[in-house]
Every structure is written in C-alpha cells, then in structure tokens.
Amino acid sequence: MIDDEQLLEQYKREKSETAFTELVRRHVDLVYSVALRVVNGDSHLAQDVAQKVFIHLARKPRILPKRVALAGWLHRHTSFTAATTVRTECRRRDREKVAMEMKELNDTAEPRWESIAPLVDKALSDLRAADRDALVLRFFKRQELREVGAALGVNEDTAQKRVSRALEKLRSILSQRGVALTAAALGCALASEAVSAAPAGLAATVTVASLTAATEVTTTFTLLKIMAALKLNTGIVGAIMVISVAAPLMVQHQAQAKLHQASLMLRERDEKIARLGIELDQFSNSIAQAQSSSARQVVINNELLKLRGELGMLQATVKDLAASKTNAPLSREEALASMRQLYQNRVSHLKGLLAENPAEAVPELQFLTEKDWLELVEYDHHRIDPDNSHALGSARSTAQIHFAMGPLYSALQKYGKMNNGQFPNDIEQLAPYFDTPVDSSVLQDWAIMSTRSLPAGIRVEEDWVITQKAAINPERDQRTVVGLKSMRLGTVGAGDWASVQ
Numbered sequence: 001m002i003d004d005e006q007l008l009e010q011y012k013r014e015k016s017e018t019a020f021t022e023l024v025r026r027h028v029d030l031v032y033s034v035a036l037r038v039v040n041g042d043s044h045l046a047q048d049v050a051q052k053v054f055i056h057l058a059r060k061p062r063i064l065p066k067r068v069a070l071a072g073w074l075h076r077h078t079s080f081t082a083a084t085t086v087r088t089e090c091r092r093r094d095r096e097k098v099a100m101e102m103k104e105l106n107d108t109a110e111p112r113w114e115s116i117a118p119l120v121d122k123a124l125s126d127l128r129a130a131d132r133d134a135l136v137l138r139f140f141k142r143q144e145l146r147e148v149g150a151a152l153g154v155n156e157d158t159a160q161k162r163v164s165r166a167l168e169k170l171r172s173i174l175s176q177r178g179v180a181l182t183a184a185a186l187g188c189a190l191a192s193e194a195v196s197a198a199p200a201g202l203a204a205t206v207t208v209a210s211l212t213a214a215t216e217v218t219t220t221f222t223l224l225k226i227m228a229a230l231k232l233n234t235g236i237v238g239a240i241m242v243i244s245v246a247a248p249l250m251v252q253h254q255a256q257a258k259l260h261q262a263s264l265m266l267r268e269r270d271e272k273i274a275r276l277g278i279e280l281d282q283f284s285n286s287i288a289q290a291q292s293s294s295a296r297q298v299v300i301n302n303e304l305l306k307l308r309g310e311l312g313m314l315q316a317t318v319k320d321l322a323a324s325k326t327n328a329p330l331s332r333e334e335a336l337a338s339m340r341q342l343y344q345n346r347v348s349h350l351k352g353l354l355a356e357n358p359a360e361a362v363p364e365l366q367f368l369t370e371k372d373w374l375e376l377v378e379y380d381h382h383r384i385d386p387d388n389s390h391a392l393g394s395a396r397s398t399a400q401i402h403f404a405m406g407p408l409y410s411a412l413q414k415y416g417k418m419n420n421g422q423f424p425n426d427i428e429q430l431a432p433y434f435d436t437p438v439d440s441s442v443l444q445d446w447a448i449m450s451t452r453s454l455p456a457g458i459r460v461e462e463d464w465v466i467t468q469k470a471a472i473n474p475e476r477d478q479r480t481v482v483g484l485k486s487m488r489l490g491t492v493g494a495g496d497w498a499s500v501q
Contacts, residue, residue: 004070012061023070024054030071031078038082038489040457045089049082056081079487080405086489087398087478088375094390098184116179116189123173131166138163139190145386156356160387187386346377350395353388360392360472363441364399367406372398393476397492400468403442404480405487407434408466416484423464423484424448445469454481455498458490471497 002010004026010019028050035049036042053074064073124132130152137148149159164183171186181189350373354361376394385391411433415424424430427443447469451459454467462483471477474497479490490496 005067008061008064008070020058023057027071027074028054031074034075034078034486035082037460037486038079039086040489045085046082049078049085052081052085053078076405076409079409083401083405083487083489087394087401090492091394116174116181117193119174119177119179120170120190120194123170123177126173127166127169130162131169134159134162134166135170135190139187139194142191142195164387343374343377347373350377350391353392354395357392360396362396362399362445362472363439364403364445365395366399367402368395368399372402389473389476393473393478393492396472397476397478397480401478401480401489404466404482407436407438408446409482409487410435411438412466412482412484421484427466451483453499455490455496458488458496460486460488462486 002022004023007019007023010016011023031050031053032046035046035053039045039049056077057074064070124135127135133152134148137143137151138145143151145159145163146156148163149156152159152162154162167183167187171181171183174181174186347370354365376391376398408430411430412424414433415430416422418433425448427446427448428440431438431443445468446466449465449467451463451465454465458479458481460481460483462485465481465483467481468477468479471479474494476492477497478492479496481488481490
C-alpha cells in the first residue's frame with residue numbers, strides 16, 4: 001500500500017485528484033472525530049471544520065514539513081481550526097442576539113421612540129441627580145466612560161457601573177408607566193435618538209442674542225463683531241449640514257464619525273467666539289477708560305491685535321472646513337482606507353483598554369497576531385458591549401487558546417515522546433521543549449490537573465490534563481483543556497470554572 005507521504009508527494013507534483021481522494025478517505029474519520037469533540041458535538045459544524053481542513057491541505061500542501069506524520073498534523077490543524085470556528089460562532093450568536101434586541105425596539109408590537117420620547121425626560125427628572133448626570137453625560141452628551149468618570153469624579157469602572165445602574169432605574173420607572181423595554185434596547189434608543197441636531201444658525205442666533213442682552217453694547221465695534229460672529233457660525237453649521245447630507249450610504253459609518261467630529265469643532269468654536277466677544281468688549285471699555293495712559297494703551301492695543309489674530313485663525317479654519325472634499329463621494333480606495341482605519345482604531349482602543357486595566361490582561365496576549373486582533377473587533381464593541389467585558393474576555397480567551405493549541409500542545413507532545421508517554425508532574429518541566437522560550441509569567445497561570453476535578457462538560461478521555469488555574473472573569477473567559485491525546489474547549493460561562501471534588 002502506498003503510504004501517506006508518497007500520496008502527498010504525488011499530489012504536490014502532479015496535482016493528482018486520485019492521490020488526494022485517497023488521503024481524504026484515509027483520514028476523514030480522524031478529522032471529523034476531532035472536530036466533533038472540539039465543537040461540543042455539533043455535527044454540522046464538525047463537517048464544516050473537516051471541509052476547511054482538507055481545503056487548506058489541498059491549497060497549500062507544501063506548507064507541511066518534510067517527513068511529517070500527516071495524521072498528527074491533521075489532528076493539530078483540525079483542533080486549531082475547530083477552536084477558531086467555535087469562537088466565530090460565539091461572536092456570530094452574540095451579534096444576532098443584539099440585532100434581535102435592536103429589532104425588537106423597532107417592532108410594531110414594541111413602543112417606538114415617538115411614544116417613549118415624551119416620557120423619557122420626565123422619568124430622568126425623577127432620578128437622583130447623580131444617576132441623571134451619569135445618563136445625560138453618557139447618552140445625551142455621548143461621552144466615553146472615561147470622560148463620564150472624569151466629570152463625576154470617579155474612575156472609568158465606577159462610571160460604567162453607575163451608568164448601568166442608572167439605566168436600569170430609568171427602565172424601571174418607564175416600565176411603571178407602561179413602557180416595556182429591556183435595558184439594552186433602552187440604551188440603544190437613547191444613544192441613537194436622544195439628541196437631535198439643532199437647526200442651522202441656531203447657535204449663532206443664540207450667541208448673538210445672549211451676548212447682546214448681557215452687555216447691551218451698541219458701539220459700532222461691537223456691532224461689527226456680532227455680525228462677524230453670526231457669519232462665522234452660520235458658515236460652520238452650513239459646512240456641517242453639507243457634510244451630513246452628502247455623505248454616501250456606503251460609508252455611512254465614516255460620515256457619522258466626521259459629522260460628530262465637526263459637531264465637536266462647532267461647539268468648541270462657539271465657546272471660543274463667545275469668550276472672545278466678552279474679552280473684546282472688556283478691552284473696548286478699557287480703551288475708553290485708558291486714553292490718558294500711553295503705556296496702558298500700548299498693552300491694550302497689543303491684546304486687541306492678538307484677539308483679532310485668533311479670530312482670523314478661526315475664520316481660516318472654518319473656510320478650510322467648508323472647502324474640504326468631505327461632501328464629495330469617496331472613491332473605492334478612500335472607502336477601503338477609511339474602513340481599515342476604523343478597524344485599526346478599534347484594535348488600538350482594545351489594546352488601550354488592556355494596557356489601562358492590567359488586571360484584565362493575560363500574558364498570552366503576546367501570541368496574538370494582527371489578524372487575530374482584527375477578528376476580535378469585527379463588530380462595534382462600543383454599541384453592543386458598552387462595558388467592554390465581552391471584548392476583553394474574547395481577547396483573553398483567544399490568546400490562551402492560541403498558546404494552548406500551539407506552543408503548549410507541541411511542547412507536551414515532545415515531552416511525552418521523550419518520556420515514554422508519561423505526563424509531566426510540574427508545568428515547568430515543559431520549559432525545555434518549547435520551540436521558542438516561554439516566559440514563566442505565562443506558565444504560572446497554567447496547572448496540571450486530574451481530569452476528575454474538572455466539570456463533566458470539559459473532560460477528556462485521559463487521567464491528567466493542563467488547563468488554566470482560574471478565570472479573570474468566569475462569565476466571559478473560555479477554559480482550555482490540553483492532554484497528550486486530545487484537547488477540549490469549554491463553552492464560555494462560570495460553569496466550566498467550578499471545582500469538582
């Protein structure tokens with residue numbers, strides 16, 4: 001009988017369908033069985049995994065090392081592919097769950113925003129000031145949790161908990177008044193509907209009226225300043241409205257981000273113009289009072305020139321904003337570049353969260369590739385995972401699975417081969433068997449454990465396994481079990497971390 005190595009060489013050399021068909025026939029049962037165990041008995045998913053494994057083999061047969069044991073390679077590659085598929089399925093179910101909650105908000109059987117809106121502000125008024133402030137800053141001012149915490153004088157975690165509790169209290173009040181919504185649906189409604197853009201020119205009109213009523217200045221200089229402010233603000237609002245209307249649907253997310261940025265610029269300019277107006281009035285009065293003092297006059301003139309210079313810079317910035325190409329349709333290259341930047345920003349945000357919260361990180365994160373990071377942020381955590389617990393848990397679990405099914409499993413196999421199939425007594429005994437050195441900070445979080453001490457759902461047909469000692473967040477972290485003969489992944493949840501006597 002022709003052995004696997006000969007069949008593989010024949011396929012590499014001649015692209016022989018007969019040789020590849022024979023390889024599949026010999027190993028399909030092995031691949032399917034491994035996949036079935038890793039995906040927890042889902043036969044349809046196991047079939048998909050088997051198909052992916054053999055497709056990969058067919059497309060890139062030359063990636064296999066010389067004289068490799070094909071059965072061993074298929075076992076390892078199937079375990080890795082199945083684990084990746086399980087994570088993808090978990091993320092897909094999470095997205096579908098959130099999509100269904102958001103759909104329920106728009107269902108005709110559920111109250112629409114138009115019917116909820118009149119009750120929201122009254123319900124907010126019934127909350128304690130601290131709870132009301134937290135919701136207004138988070139959903140009405142659309143601030144990040146870090147900014148909310150800074151405004152309330154607490155850290156980001158405390159701010160997140162306060163927002164969650166306040167949202168639940170608001171939901172309870174609305175429920176008492178006949179509005180049945182989940183907290184998630186209410187949060188989505190507030191985030192998307194609570195704030196409407198003010199009419200064009202309103203900011204300029206309000207600024208003019210307020211400053212005029214406060215100062216009652218009627219000099220020609222002040223009148224010219226007010227007219228300039230009116231023109232300046234109208235230009236800004238006009239530019240923003242053009243951006244909003246002209247943004248193509250295919251890049252709606254990018255347009256919304258630009259509009260939000262422009263809105264922030266508008267708010268900053270409005271505040272600065274108001275301050276400049278007040279300062280200009282003060283200096284105008286100083287001019288009238290200091291005609292007799294030449295030295296004081298020089299200082300005042302210099303300050304006036306400085307303020308006028310700042311006004312000129314503001315006008316130039318607004319002109320650039322209005323003349324920008326933001327309102328032009330984006331090319332395919334620009335759209336792709338925008339999407340790449342969007343996902344890179346999400347990756348940076350996730351890495352930043354882990355850097356700012358070292359207690360939420362694990363040392364195995366060093367084993368993640370850039371592709372892994374991009375897969376972790378394929379949906380918008382900010383909208384459907386406001387407390388970031390799912391994002392952080394996915395990052396930890398993905399990193400630990402990569403380590404377990406790659407370097408750890410390989411080192412354990414080498415140890416078993418060199419020690420007559422014996423299991424190590426201490427995790428540190430594996431150190432010499434890693435292809436590249438593994439820091440002790442990684443190994444100290446893993447332990448050798450009797451299979452009987454694991455919950456039944458994640459046991460394997462072996463006496464001893466290696467697994468994580470504990471979870472950072474049992475509700476979000478996924479447990480990985482590695483043995484000499486097989487591996488197993490738990491389903492995310494606290495049940496897999498329970499101790500069995």
